Amino acid sequence: MNFREQYIAFKTIVRKEIARYLRIWTQTLLPSAITMSLYFVIFGTLIGSRIGNMGGFSYMEFVVPGLIMMAIVTNSYSNVVSSFFGSKFSHAVEELLVSPASNVVILMGYVVGGVSRGILVALVVTLVSLFFTRLNIHSYVIVVGVVLMTSTLFALAGFINAVYANSFDDISIIPTFVLTPLIYLGGVFYSMDLLPHFWANVSKLNPLVYVVNAFRYGVLGVSDVSLPVALAMITFFTVLAFAYCMYLLNSGKRLRQ
Amino acid sequence: MIPALSIEHLSKIYENGFEALKGISLTVQQGDFFALLGPNGAGKSTTIGIICSLVSKSGGQVSVFDIDIDKDFPAAKRHIGIVPQEFNFNQFEKPLDIVINQAGYYGLPQKTARQRAEHYLRELGLWDQRKVQSRMLSGGMKRRLMIARALVHEPRLLILDEPTAGVDIEMRRSMWEFLQQINHQGTTIILTTHYLEEAEALCRHIAIINHGEIVENTSMKSLLRQLRRETFVLDCVEDLPDRVTIDEFTARRVDCHTLEVDVEKGQHVNDVFAALDRQGIHISSMRNRANRLEEMFVKLVEGAS
Numbered sequence A: 001m002n003f004r005e006q007y008i009a010f011k012t013i014v015r016k017e018i019a020r021y022l023r024i025w026t027q028t029l030l031p032s033a034i035t036m037s038l039y040f041v042i043f044g045t046l047i048g049s050r051i052g053n054m055g056g057f058s059y060m061e062f063v064v065p066g067l068i069m070m071a072i073v074t075n076s077y078s079n080v081v082s083s084f085f086g087s088k089f090s091h092a093v094e095e096l097l098v099s100p101a102s103n104v105v106i107l108m109g110y111v112v113g114g115v116s117r118g119i120l121v122a123l124v125v126t127l128v129s130l131f132f133t134r135l136n137i138h139s140y141v142i143v144v145g146v147v148l149m150t151s152t153l154f155a156l157a158g159f160i161n162a163v164y165a166n167s168f169d170d171i172s173i174i175p176t177f178v179l180t181p182l183i184y185l186g187g188v189f190y191s192m193d194l195l196p197h198f199w200a201n202v203s204k205l206n207p208l209v210y211v212v213n214a215f216r217y218g219v220l221g222v223s224d225v226s227l228p229v230a231l232a233m234i235t236f237f238t239v240l241a242f243a244y245c246m247y248l249l250n251s252g253k254r255l256r257q
Numbered sequence B: 001m002i003p004a005l006s007i008e009h010l011s012k013i014y015e016n017g018f019e020a021l022k023g024i025s026l027t028v029q030q031g032d033f034f035a036l037l038g039p040n041g042a043g044k045s046t047t048i049g050i051i052c053s054l055v056s057k058s059g060g061q062v063s064v065f066d067i068d069i070d071k072d073f074p075a076a077k078r079h080i081g082i083v084p085q086e087f088n089f090n091q092f093e094k095p096l097d098i099v100i101n102q103a104g105y106y107g108l109p110q111k112t113a114r115q116r117a118e119h120y121l122r123e124l125g126l127w128d129q130r131k132v133q134s135r136m137l138s139g140g141m142k143r144r145l146m147i148a149r150a151l152v153h154e155p156r157l158l159i160l161d162e163p164t165a166g167v168d169i170e171m172r173r174s175m176w177e178f179l180q181q182i183n184h185q186g187t188t189i190i191l192t193t194h195y196l197e198e199a200e201a202l203c204r205h206i207a208i209i210n211h212g213e214i215v216e217n218t219s220m221k222s223l224l225r226q227l228r229r230e231t232f233v234l235d236c237v238e239d240l241p242d243r244v245t246i247d248e249f250t251a252r253r254v255d256c257h258t259l260e261v262d263v264e265k266g267q268h269v270n271d272v273f274a275a276l277d278r279q280g281i282h283i284s285s286m287r288n289r290a291n292r293l294e295e296m297f298v299k300l301v302e303g304a305s
């Protein structure tokens, strides 16, 4: 297929992915909006007022970037993992596998679908947050860049999960037992300064720390880790995940018999 | 002319060590209507899976219109339309979307995709159902949906894996007519089936596969002739002459006391005896020679029912 045809195939996958999550928006878009609103009310308003300042900002201002990031991470991940596993489970993935669409087109189609959901939910959550606080963006370039990179990274991770999953249980194990703890321990709710030295160092192994802090830097202009290091880390993990996804697709592992 | 499909020494060993294909070779000419017949577990779906990339081969070569799948699989895939044995579409999507999306995966622009989708959904009697969730379709409709989906990029080679399984007789006939029409328009068709009747109604050539091996590969006509023929083994009292001829029958001298005679449908065994009698040859006993093909078919029929 020439480039134009590959592009049509890519657009087709993206359009189908978007149609899918819009069709079932009560399962895909609504839950994050509700959960995040609850976080804003409980942590920001009720408890936050007693916490006082964190990292030099009111607690509400401090948690909002982390919570937006949390929405992006979980939504881009779960969109790809459930959609791709679903099509593997129903064998509808064969529609793509028998077609001449290239592996990179298949992967990017799903990834962009997941990214778009991450961003859409982020916008909704941001809108909701405006009822509770003001947002002054420190650097739009960094905000947009980090959002795109992070959602891509977790969409790719969701793809890997989907390829390995054999049952619907397998697609909830990783989000529950790996992703959620990493997010909670990734500095969404607290500054690394609060941790004892040892645990602050351990936290540096958690990719979510870089994601949350890079984004917080974009919004507030402060970060617990150095910005170049954070961006380098996110890039590194994204490239790694992309390479692994391509390896899975090219080798046909768990997709072709 | 370039063959539509050429398979050489194709083998498949599944991950669990099971050898599903033992080096089969097969050629399907352009424009042919080809049947791949065989009992459950013979290796039909495995063969088809390899041709359309859902199964990886363990050895051998496959070319589609002279394009080696090892060299340029995407180019080969453009020529292939596949209707699998099991339903493999998202049951929550609508038939129209399923067919249009499939066109998109082959790189067809939206406008063409819509026109083709409408054309094939109408042809297959699914236009009125285009906007219902596919899970609401009947089994026969789902199968026709997969045919429409397989045709939307107008492949030169259409492969159908048991297209009429679970389809009622009336629907089966109209599907047959549709396939014949497509074949007349120049599409090469390969189908797998358990029913000799189906192969007989549609196909010009046939390969029979069993335990991962091709046991017969011939024209439909000659297969039917073979099936209608019975071979008898005659034990003779007298020593046989070097050459034995019996009027309209084919006779073979096996050794000096044994003779094999083919009896076609419509011929009478009596005439064999009469002719031998005139030559002074007497028969002490007689038995049927086991017919390899017939045994196959008994198995096929048992498997299918």
Ligand SMILES: Nc1ncnc2c1ncn2[C@@H]1O[C@H](COP(=O)(O)OP(=O)(O)OP(=O)(O)O)[C@@H](O)[C@H]1O
Residues within 6 Å of the ligand: A257, B014, B015, B016, B018, B020, B038, B039, B040, B041, B042, B043, B044, B045, B046, B047, B085
């Ligand atoms: N993934 C697999 N792993 C191991 N063995 C398999 C696998 N898929 C198929 N087989 C075995 O390979 C053999 C051939 O299977 P195949 O599906 O090709 O048969 P078939 O001719 O299509 O049969 P049917 O008429 O029942 O559809 C069978 O014995 C089957 O059990």
Ligand SMILES: [Mg+2]
Residues within 6 Å of the ligand: B044, B045, B046, B085, B161
């Ligand atoms: Mg089969």
